[in-house]
Amino acid sequence: MKKERISNNVIRRLPMYLRKLDDLIYHEVDRISSGELGKQMGLTPSQIRQDFSCFGEFGQQGYGYRVTDLREQVARILGMHKGFTVVIVGVGNLGHALIANFGFKEQGFNLVAAFDTSADIIGTSISGIPVYDSALLSDWLKRNPTDIVVLTVPRSIARNMAETVADCGVRGIWNFTNIELELDKPGVRVENIHFSDSLLALGYYIAESESSDGIK
Amino acid sequence: MKKERISNNVIRRLPMYLRKLDDLIYHEVDRISSGELGKQMGLTPSQIRQDFSCFGEFGQQGYGYRVTDLREQVARILGMHKGFTVVIVGVGNLGHALIANFGFKEQGFNLVAAFDTSADIIGTSISGIPVYDSALLSDWLKRNPTDIVVLTVPRSIARNMAETVADCGVRGIWNFTNIELELDKPGVRVENIHFSDSLLALGYYIAESESSDGIK
DNA sequence: TAGATTGTTAATCGATTAACAATC
DNA sequence: TAGATTGTTAATCGATTAACAATC
Numbered sequence: 001m002k003k004e005r006i007s008n009n010v011i012r013r014l015p016m017y018l019r020k021l022d023d024l025i026y027h028e029v030d031r032i033s034s035g036e037l038g039k040q041m042g043l044t045p046s047q048i049r050q051d052f053s054c055f056g057e058f059g060q061q062g063y064g065y066r067v068t069d070l071r072e073q074v075a076r077i078l079g080m081h082k083g084f085t086v087v088i089v090g091v092g093n094l095g096h097a098l099i100a101n102f103g104f105k106e107q108g109f110n111l112v113a114a115f116d117t118s119a120d121i122i123g124t125s126i127s128g129i130p131v132y133d134s135a136l137l138s139d140w141l142k143r144n145p146t147d148i149v150v151l152t153v154p155r156s157i158a159r160n161m162a163e164t165v166a167d168c169g170v171r172g173i174w175n176f177t178n179i180e181l182e183l184d185k186p187g188v189r190v191e192n193i194h195f196s197d198s199l200l201a202l203g204y205y206i207a208e209s210e211s212s213d214g215i216k
Numbered sequence: 217m218k219k220e221r222i223s224n225n226v227i228r229r230l231p232m233y234l235r236k237l238d239d240l241i242y243h244e245v246d247r248i249s250s251g252e253l254g255k256q257m258g259l260t261p262s263q264i265r266q267d268f269s270c271f272g273e274f275g276q277q278g279y280g281y282r283v284t285d286l287r288e289q290v291a292r293i294l295g296m297h298k299g300f301t302v303v304i305v306g307v308g309n310l311g312h313a314l315i316a317n318f319g320f321k322e323q324g325f326n327l328v329a330a331f332d333t334s335a336d337i338i339g340t341s342i343s344g345i346p347v348y349d350s351a352l353l354s355d356w357l358k359r360n361p362t363d364i365v366v367l368t369v370p371r372s373i374a375r376n377m378a379e380t381v382a383d384c385g386v387r388g389i390w391n392f393t394n395i396e397l398e399l400d401k402p403g404v405r406v407e408n409i410h411f412s413d414s415l416l417a418l419g420y421y422i423a424e425s426e427s428s429d430g431i432k
Numbered sequence: 433t434a435g436a437t438t439g440t441t442a443a444t445c446g447a448t449t450a451a452c453a454a455t456c
Numbered sequence: 457t458a459g460a461t462t463g464t465t466a467a468t469c470g471a472t473t474a475a476c477a478a479t480c
Contacts, residue, residue, distance in 0.1 A: 009447070011417055045449095079424075094309070094317070098411075102411060180239075191417060200231040207298060209387070249438090275437075280438080
């Protein structure tokens with residue numbers, strides 16, 4: 001087992017391994033070699049063994065990996081057992097979609113409340129999650145230590161909200177607002193979902209295939 | 217200008233440049249050097265110049281880059297002028313959110329229709345986009361050549377829908393269903409938004425900061 | 433012109449892949 | 457035991473960074 005700093009590339013592959021392993025469990029596969037796993041995931045066996053070896057020795061020589069064990073290890077590395085508490089700020093369609101369909105619990109997260117400014121939904125609950133008034137957010141966070149805030153508010157108030165919650169001691173912001181949050185709070189990690197980056201990349205690949213078609 | 221294959225890393229940075237340049241235009245900055253751009257984006261000047269040099273010579277020695285020109289070049293590289301046609305399949309909260317708030321037009325895409333199975337919304341329109349019966353999707357796509365399908369359906373029908381639209385000649389699938397779409401249609405590019413991968417990575421970084429705090 | 437900054441070549445760094453001894 | 461497959465060291469490959477001549 002190495003002790004060096006884990007590269008981002010490795011970290012970003014961990015959730016992919018998790019999904020694949022869950023899929024294997026669903027299909028009742030109970031052991032797999034790095035060779036077979038690599039084939040199914042489009043990675044080399046070497047890379048898979050290197051990735052896991054950053055964290056420990058999870059396999060058995062001559063046998064491969066026990067799927068459920070490996071799944072547990074990956075889940076542990078990702079901190080899924082910690083049950084990070086989560087609050088959603090902004091209950092428009094997107095916030096609503098995440099509350100109703102994302103499955104925080106299945107991913108090991110504990111969604112406890114939502115906040116919005118609209119009188120129509122304040123006081124209601126969505127899939128069992130209570131919706132409170134955003135005006136109370138700051139106070140609420142101070143009384144209820146929260147690990148992660150999901151930011152699904154309109155762009156116009158995004159920066160302000162982010163700064164507010166960062167000041168209340170949250171440890172991560174899952175940012176859906178498509179703005180660059182340059183918080184200078186060192187303890188607060190920002191993870192962005194930039195929808196447009198993803199769609200534009202797709203557009204690039206399609207446009208590229210067009211031009212290479214032309215050459216053929 | 218190099219002619220070699222463009223690496224994925226470069227391609228994924230292009231939308232980030234675009235966002236930054238739009239921001240600079242908004243703030244009425246009309247020229248910028250690779251040094252200053254790098255400082256603002258957290259990249260080295262070398263990397264920025266290398267990235268752009270894959271596509272042409274967009275700067276002026278001794279001056280830097282004209283922001284609006286560079287923005288146009290990046291937009292062109294991404295194919296934003298092509299006006300790819302888009303259809304959304306699945307109008308739950310997430311599909312609804314994308315129709316109402318994503319801003320396809322601003323990103324150069326032409327959203328023309330949505331499809332769903334719910335009698336409640338078939339025949340209505342959302343932000344001017346008509347919602348049709350999913351049963352008609354296949355026929356509709358054959359009559360209306362479509363570049364991109366946004367897949368915001370429940371997981372249970374995701375694979376089936378993906379195969380259907382791939383057979384109808386779409387060129388890209390923007391997949392929000394959190395399943396791995398292994399289409400063996402070579403002409404169809406799949407771009408995934410894996411919400412859970414993103415949140416799990418955030419959880420990892422938070423968990424990691426915990427353990428390194430312990431060492432301090 | 434002198435200063436600034438590009439585009440590009442060369443050097444470095446890091447990530448991926450290959451190889452293989454260890455061992456189940 | 458023999459075969460399979462790991463964990464890890466070494467080799468390769470590719471991406472990032474540095475350096476600098478070209479030139480606006």
